[in-house]
Amino acid sequence: MADKLEVGDRLHALFSDGEFYEAEVVAVSTAARRASNPVKVSFVGYVQEEMWLPLASLKSKKLPKLTTAAPDTLGLAAFEKGKELHVEADDGKLYLAEVVDVSNAKNRATAPIKVHYKGYTDASDEWVGADRIKSKVLKAAPKAKGKDVAAKEAESSKGKTVVDELVSAAWVIPVETDGALQNHTVVVNGGKILDILPTDEANKKYYSKKTTSLPSSALMPGFVNAHTHSTMVYLRGVTDDIALRDWLEKTIWPLEFKFCSAEFVKEGAELAILEMIMGGVTTFNDMYWFPEGVCEAVVKSGIRAAVGMIAIEFPFGGYGSGPDEYLAKGELLAENYKSEELLSFTVSLHAPYTCSDATITKGGILCEKMGVPLHIHLHETSDECEASKMGNKESTSCHMSAETCTPLANLKRLGLVNQRLIAVHMNWLTDEEISWCAEAHANVVHCPSSNLKLASGFCRVADLLKAGVNVAIGTDGASSNNTLDVMAEMKLAAILAKGVSKDAASVPAQTALRMATLNGAKALGLDAKTGSLVVGKDADMIAVDFSGPATWPEPTSASANAGFDPVTHIVYSSTRDQVTDVWVRGKQLMHRRKVLTLDAREVKKAADKWGVEITKAIVEMRAGSSSS
Numbered sequence: 166m167a168d169k170l171e172v173g174d175r176l177h178a179l180f181s182d183g184e185f186y187e188a189e190v191v192a193v194s195t196a197a198r199r200a201s202n203p204v205k206v207s208f209v210g211y212v213q214e215e216m217w218l219p220l221a222s223l224k225s226k227k228l229p230k231l232t233t234a235a236p237d238t239l240g241l242a243a244f245e246k247g248k249e250l251h252v253e254a255d256d257g258k259l260y261l262a263e264v265v266d267v268s269n270a271k272n273r274a275t276a277p278i279k280v281h282y283k284g285y286t287d288a289s290d291e292w293v294g295a296d297r298i299k300s301k302v303l304k305a306a307p308k309a310k311g312k313d314v315a316a317k318e319a320e321s322s323k324g325k326t327v328v329d330e331l332v333s334a335a336w337v338i339p340v341e342t343d344g345a346l347q348n349h350t351v352v353v354n355g356g357k358i359l360d361i362l363p364t365d366e367a368n369k370k371y372y373s374k375k376t377t378s379l380p381s382s383a384l385m386p387g388f389v390n391a392h393t394h395s396t397m398v399y400l401r402g403v404t405d406d407i408a409l410r411d412w413l414e415k416t417i418w419p420l421e422f423k424f425c426s427a428e429f430v431k432e433g434a435e436l437a438i439l440e441m442i443m444g445g446v447t448t449f450n451d452m453y454w455f456p457e458g459v460c461e462a463v464v465k466s467g468i469r470a471a472v473g474m475i476a477i478e479f480p481f482g483g484y485g486s487g488p489d490e491y492l493a494k495g496e497l498l499a500e501n502y503k504s505e506e507l508l509s510f511t512v513s514l515h516a517p518y519t520c521s522d523a524t525i526t527k528g529g530i531l532c533e534k535m536g537v538p539l540h541i542h543l544h545e546t547s548d549e550c551e552a553s554k555m556g557n558k559e560s561t562s563c564h565m566s567a568e569t570c571t572p573l574a575n576l577k578r579l580g581l582v583n584q585r586l587i588a589v590h591m592n593w594l595t596d597e598e599i600s601w602c603a604e605a606h607a608n609v610v611h612c613p614s615s616n617l618k619l620a621s622g623f624c625r626v627a628d629l630l631k632a633g634v635n636v637a638i639g640t641d642g643a644s645s646n647n648t649l650d651v652m653a654e655m656k657l658a659a660i661l662a663k664g665v666s667k668d669a670a671s672v673p674a675q676t677a678l679r680m681a682t683l684n685g686a687k688a689l690g691l692d693a694k695t696g697s698l699v700v701g702k703d704a705d706m707i708a709v710d711f712s713g714p715a716t717w718p719e720p721t722s723a724s725a726n727a728g729f730d731p732v733t734h735i736v737y738s739s740t741r742d743q744v745t746d747v748w749v750r751g752k753q754l755m756h757r758r759k760v761l762t763l764d765a766r767e768v769k770k771a772a773d774k775w776g777v778e779i780t781k782a783i784v785e786m787r788a789g790s791s792s793s
Contacts, residue, residue: 170204178206179222191215215757251299252280259299265290322372328354329751330375333364334384334708336720336731340682341697343675344724345731351384353704356751360700377746381712381719383731385678386697387447387705387747388651389685392540392589392610392639394453395462396433398440399424399775400644403783409546409619410561416786417644421454423782424775425482430458432771438466439763440649444741445707447749448696450587450610450639450689452513452540454484456495460502467754467762469705471689473513473540474499476528478520478565488524492531499535507750509691511540511587517564517572518549522579529581538585538608538690543572544598545590546621573598582607587688589639590615591629592622599625603632608688611680613657614648615641626658627666630676637685652741655681659736674725674736708746709735716743 170193178188192205194217202217245264252262266279276292330353337349339361350367352360360367397417404416430453441449451459452473463470474495476488485491492512499510512528512535514520520528520541532539544550549572552560556569564572573594576582584606591609594602602609611624629636638658640649659677663669672680686696695705711719711731716738722728747755754762 176206177224178208178216178218179224185224250280252282252293253297253299254282268292325370325372328352328359328371328373329356330354330377331367331371331373332377332379332384332706332708332748333367334379334382335711336383336723337361337698338383338385338678338732338735339698340386340679341699345383345720347723349384351698351704351706353748353751356703358698358700358702358704361698377708379708379710379746382708382710382745383720383735384698384706384708385735386682386695387707387749388445388655388681389637389683389689389696390441390446390449390640390649390651391587391637391685391688392450392452392612392641393437393649394642394644395437395449395451395459395649396425396430396453397642397644398437398649399429399433399772399779400642401647403644403779405618405647409621412619412645414561416783419786420779420782422482424779425454425484427455427458429775430455431461432458432768432775434459434462435466435763436768436772437643437649438462438468439760439765439768440643441651442466442468442747442754442760442763443744443758444650444652445709445744445747446649446651447705447707447747447754448686448689448691450511450540450685452511452515454481457498460498460505460508463508464502464505465762467507467749467752469507469691469695469749471509471511471538471540471691472498473511474531475513475515476520476524477515478524488520488527492527496531496535499537509537509689510535511538511689513540516542516545516549517553517566517575518562519565521565522567522575525576525581526579529579532585538587538688539581540587540589541576542590543576543588544593545616547593550593571598573601577601577605584608585690589641590621590624592616592624594625594629596628599628599632599634602629602634606635608635608637610637610639610685610688611658612639612641612646613654613661615645617657617661618647619645623661623665625665626662627668627671630672635684635687636680637688638681639685650741651681652735652739652744656736674730674733677736678732703749704751705749707744707748709739710743710745711739713743715739 170190172190174190175187177185179185186208188206188208190204191207194203202219205215205217207215248264250262251259254260260282262280262282264278265281268277276294279290279292281290331350333350337346337351348364349361350364351358352367352371400417400420404412448469450471452475453459454475456472459472474492476491478488480486485494502508512532514525514528528539546562548560548562552563553572554570557563564575566575568575582601582605586607587610588607589610590612609629611626616622626636638651638654640646640651640654643649655677658680659672662672683692683696686692694703698706711734716734718729720729720731720734722730725733745757
């Protein structure tokens with residue numbers, strides 16, 4: 166029967182309440198993993214509830230296909246009072262609504278239709294534009310048996326605390342404490358975690374119109390990508406398999422000089438954010454040019470970010486003339502976005518070999534003034550450390566300081582090895598330098614894929630953790646990785662640390678998970694808001710699905726060494742494609758693998774546009790270098 170169904174067909178489908186409802190076919194799959202439930206349907210007249218179903222759950226012959234008018238063809242005459250339609254709400258979902266008013270007033274030109282969402286209070290009424298209307302007049306949804314919807318909701322909520330959302334999962338992994346909680350619910354209200362308790366208790370104590378059930382998933386804090394260069398997604402794959410300095414100087418910097426603009430950065434950041442949300446990242450720490458473009462993309466998408474006020478010693482493209490102008494621009498940017506709760510800032514100095522002592526000192530002063538971290542690439546390669554100790558200015562990796570010492574020792578001399586320091590890479594450290602970081606409560610960001618791909622070295626993660634240093638995980642930019650996959654970095658960080666330390670017990674799964682979440686939040690000074698699932702923190706969380714064969718048998722035990730542990734399943738067996746749902750500050754950014762806040766089609770269109778231009782530039786660069 167499946168091969169006879171087409172997208173757009175209507176039939177009756179069995180919903181989870183045991184009743185059959187009218188539904189529309191939205192996908193038909195022949196994939197082996199969908200053999201038992203090959204048809205995806207959307208229930209007509211309801212919140213955008215989509216389900217993959219077996220053929221046995223489909224009933225009745227095909228009904229006439231739905232006819233949907235394009236939004237720009239809908240005139241106001243079509244919107245009579247009392248008519249019912251589907252309206253796209255702020256969360257990206259479709260809700261059944263009734264037209265309660267239509268206005269031709271000029272001040273209502275962009276939103277001339279007032280709608281009332283069926284089953285909700287009048288407080289939710291809003292004026293919307295025709296672009297939010299997704300279909301013409303519909304049948305009313307069937308009412309609950311014996312009672313209308315409002316009465317049923319009033320009875321269901323009687324004696325309970327009404328909240329924004331209840332998210333129930335097979336496992337809840339707080340991270341702040343080891344292990345997992347089985348069959349628990351996270352209660353979300355006002356963007357924050359109000360409670361975490363067993364699901365049966367939650368259903369007795371709380372009521373919400375929005376409930377999410379994850380019977381085969383773990384609910385955990387979102388990943389924190391503690392170091393990246395977001396817009397470099399546009400440069401992934403343009404130059405691979407070469408050393409860091411050649412990679413930077415012969416391809417990356419020339420292309421950035423040519424293309425970097427506010428538009429380029431904003432559109433690139435949207436692609437990076439789309440990829441990160443789909444990989445379960447809820448917070449990222451960025452260092453890139455035209456940071457205002459990154460801020461725009463962050464606000465649009467609803468993700469959380471620490472945006473770098475970048476500085477480097479020389480003029481860069483069209484962004485500015487030098488470090489003083491860069492830092493001034495950054496400070497103004499932070500002031501302009503100070504009301505955005507999901508945006509924070511860092512002073513992002515590129516590296517000791519591109520920033521003078523004067524610039525580094527000014528950066529440190531700005532950090533103290535604004536109360537923000539100092540974010541810098543440090544001790545990435547052996548040449549950076551050795552040339553700096555020898556004062557070898559012929560090496561482009563030697564720090565700009567006149568001091569003959571390692572770059573970290575120079576930062577210590579300048580008084581900048583402290584709790585604000587976010588030192589990225591740190592592949593070449595002595596025992597003494599590790600002790601400096603521990604004593605100063607400095608933060609280290611480990612970027613294992615980038616370090617390995619550029620042959621930069623190995624970070625002594627196990628030794629840093631043993632000394633008490635806060636170690637977080639970053640992807641670096643996609644041009645040296647080549648993905649923004651924190652889940653993959655987490656596994657690599659865990660197993661690489663075992664190889665480097667020659668100790669299989671170093672960096673266990675729970676530690677690796679903490680590095681990819683809470684430690685990153687701590688490095689950014691955001692651990693009071695995010696990084697773990699704790700009552701009072703913002704509801705930044707993700708669902709990881711265990712229903713696929715890579716994680717069979719599914720977890721059976723709330724702690725390690727007592728059965729199949731969800732934490733080890735996540736760290737060693739899972740991939741980012743198993744992330745199904747993402748929330749930031751209680752707002753759902755992804756539902757069942759569909760990102761709700763960014764249009765993937767528009768993001769791809771922009772990527773294709775820049776891909777053509779970058780390809781032309783690369784061809785010209787290669788032709789020029791071969792002729793010289």
